[in-house]
Amino acid sequence: MIEANIYKALGDPTRLEMVKRLASGDDYTIGELSTNLGITRQGARKQLQVLVSANLIRLTPQGRETRVDLELTTLTTAKQFIAAIEQQWDQRLAALKRFAEEE
Amino acid sequence: MIEANIYKALGDPTRLEMVKRLASGDDYTIGELSTNLGITRQGARKQLQVLVSANLIRLTPQGRETRVDLELTTLTTAKQFIAAIEQQWDQRLAALKRFAEEE
DNA sequence: CACAAAGGCAACCATTTGGTTGCCTAATTT
């Protein structure tokens, strides 16, 4: 059940917003990413840590700032897991269809 | 921030296991789905309710049993959201590449 | 009819979560 952690990390409005921002194409430091979220810097930092623990982002200190980068591979894993479920489901429906059509 | 709820619902090992089972192709009643999860029937039922609230499954009472069905469209929404993020990211990388290559 | 099966509902509990305030350190600016 390793996958659940990824979804859990995405399952919070603040953290999802952070991921959206990171994907938007701009460069972000921890400080920049922590503004306009409706919570304090320290609160935002805690959420950021959850994303780090789930391997959804990577932090790289540079001087007194710290760069935040998206870990695309983890997101891809999450997507593929859902795709696999969909595929199982589709196969099931196809089997039902075949069953209904045979005489 | 409507999407966060979906991920939140998937972000628990018990609930993810339920979704996996439902996708596996077998038919499930609430009772069947609530066994071998390491928790009580009532505990499982509470988790099932979370999946219902997130529109990931649908319950249809039939006599004294209740059928559980996967709502594939919701899962697809979740997948597509991740795909959109990936796409944004890819475009960003492409832009960076173009920038690096121009003289 | 009597009883077993499938499920619902509520109260309760410990832990986790999402957030806060307060203070400290290290790197820059002026």
Added chain:
DNA sequence: AAATTAGGCAACCAAATGGTTGCCTTTGTG
């Protein structure tokens, strides 16, 4: 050197979460 900026860390708090036990209702079966 002094002040500012970027960030870290810990204690604390209320609410949500994940689970439990106990009991009740309805549906089907001997």
